[in-house]
Amino acid sequence: MSTSLNASATPAGKTTEAAPGAPSAHGLALRGVDHTARPTWKLRETVAFYRDILGLPLIHVISARGWGPATHPDFLHFFFDSGNGSTIAFFYYLGSEPPVAMRDRPPMAPVPDDHVFDATHTAWLVEGQDELRAWKKKLEDAGLQVSVETTHEVIESIYVRDPNGYFIEFTRKLRPLTQVDALDGQLTLQAALEAEDEARAGQRRVSDIAEIWSRKARLVAEHVRPGQAQVSPAVRIFVPRVREFAALVDDARGRGDCRVDTLGDYDRIESDGPIEFRRKALGLKPAIWYGLFTGGVQGRIETLDRDCARIVPEAA
Numbered sequence: 001m002s003t004s005l006n007a008s009a010t011p012a013g014k015t016t017e018a019a020p021g022a023p024s025a026h027g028l029a030l031r032g033v034d035h036t037a038r039p040t041w042k043l044r045e046t047v048a049f050y051r052d053i054l055g056l057p058l059i060h061v062i063s064a065r066g067w068g069p070a071t072h073p074d075f076l077h078f079f080f081d082s083g084n085g086s087t088i089a090f091f092y093y094l095g096s097e098p099p100v101a102m103r104d105r106p107p108m109a110p111v112p113d114d115h116v117f118d119a120t121h122t123a124w125l126v127e128g129q130d131e132l133r134a135w136k137k138k139l140e141d142a143g144l145q146v147s148v149e150t151t152h153e154v155i156e157s158i159y160v161r162d163p164n165g166y167f168i169e170f171t172r173k174l175r176p177l178t179q180v181d182a183l184d185g186q187l188t189l190q191a192a193l194e195a196e197d198e199a200r201a202g203q204r205r206v207s208d209i210a211e212i213w214s215r216k217a218r219l220v221a222e223h224v225r226p227g228q229a230q231v232s233p234a235v236r237i238f239v240p241r242v243r244e245f246a247a248l249v250d251d252a253r254g255r256g257d258c259r260v261d262t263l264g265d266y267d268r269i270e271s272d273g274p275i276e277f278r279r280k281a282l283g284l285k286p287a288i289w290y291g292l293f294t295g296g297v298q299g300r301i302e303t304l305d306r307d308c309a310r311i312v313p314e315a316a
Contacts, residue, residue: 035079036122037089038166041098043076045163046090053142054124056080059087088122102165110147110159110167121167123157132158132172151285153244154181175243180265184240184295187223191216191296210293210301217296224263235299235311237269247282248292266295274302274312 040046050056060079066072073093082088097103101117112118126132132149136158139146147159157171191212199206206212220238237252239245241262252258252269259270269275279289292309293301303310 032084033086035082035087035089037077037091038120038164039098040090040092040164041096041102042163043092046092047078049162050080050088053139053144054080056082056088082124105165108161108165109145110161112167117165118167121169123169123171126170126172128172129156132156132170135170150287152287153242153291178242180240180242183223183265187216187219187296188212188294191219210297213293213297213301215296217298220266220296221298224266224268232298233272233313235269235271235273235275235297235313237275237293237297237299237311238295239267239269240295241265241267244288245292245295247284248277251277251282272313274310275299276303276308276310279307279309 047058051058057080058078059081062075062077064075064077066074073096075094076092077089078092079087079089105117108114126135136146136149139158139160144160150157150159151174154174154177155171156174157169160168160170162168192206195206195212195215199211217236217238221236224238237248239249249260249267249269252275253260257271257273258275261268261270277292279286282289284292286306289306289309290304292304293311297311298314299311300314301309302312
């Protein structure tokens with residue numbers, strides 16, 4: 001079964017600026033995030049971190065008898081102002097013990113060693129590189145371990161852990177999101193949904209991103225040339241026309257073993273034989289490098305490690 005997200009062509013480089021609260025097809029509209037919330041078993045430390053170190057005003061506390069099932073403890077639900085009318089909140093359950101996963105969790109550096117636990121995190125927006133580095137110094141001066149600056153395509157971030165072990169991110173925007181990003185995102189999710197449907201039908205699970213990238217290459221080929229997509233033994237790499245992947249296209253243009261065509265919102269790199277790229281030669285940070293083929297790839301990814309990416313034709 002194929003799931004389409006109805007991706008459509010949009011002008012390259014146009015910034016996405018959906019009106020806040022614009023009604024959807026069913027006439028309803030969400031008006032922004034009111035608050036996010038997490039549990040804590042460290043009341044004093046959590047207040048000190050968010051109020052005293054991050055400087056977020058404590059603006060509201062609910063104190064209540066447990067009103068859920070018999071196992072629901074009495075609690076405090078406290079809120080910090082997180083800007084633009086939103087808050088970040090915590091539940092403190094009186095007299096309760098944290099679950100084993102939290103209670104026995106050792107102190108961890110602010111790196112994503114536990115990808116499941118750290119997927120739930122809060123990212124705070126700062127203005128520019130100088131402000132990001134000023135926050136890094138402030139956090140380190142408070143005795144906290146702070147990660148190195150990490151670039152993720154359209155943002156650059158540092159990370160720290162709060163007293164509960166939750167991942168806290170400080171991030172600056174590197175560029176505005178455009179309609180190219182929205183289109184490419186739609187095609188990526190369509191490829192992922194189709195791959196999951198096919199895998200489920202075969203009683204298996206998708207575990208290799210190359211399966212999604214391969215399917216996406218076919219979707220992009222159909223998008224840029226509707227009804228003219230051709231099956232070819234050549235290696236083909238589709239690259240969305242955004243600046244973080246421009247080095248890949250520039251490298252391919254300067255080589256004799258590649259052909260580069262511009263097809264609307266994408267550049268297409270093509271070769272009749274294997275293509276190999278080196279991360280340092282492209283000047284890419286690891287977090288971008290590992291998503292190098294996010295635009296879609298036709299061919300077999302023989303190598304994609306920290307330093308080298310090599311794609312060979314499927315028949316090879």
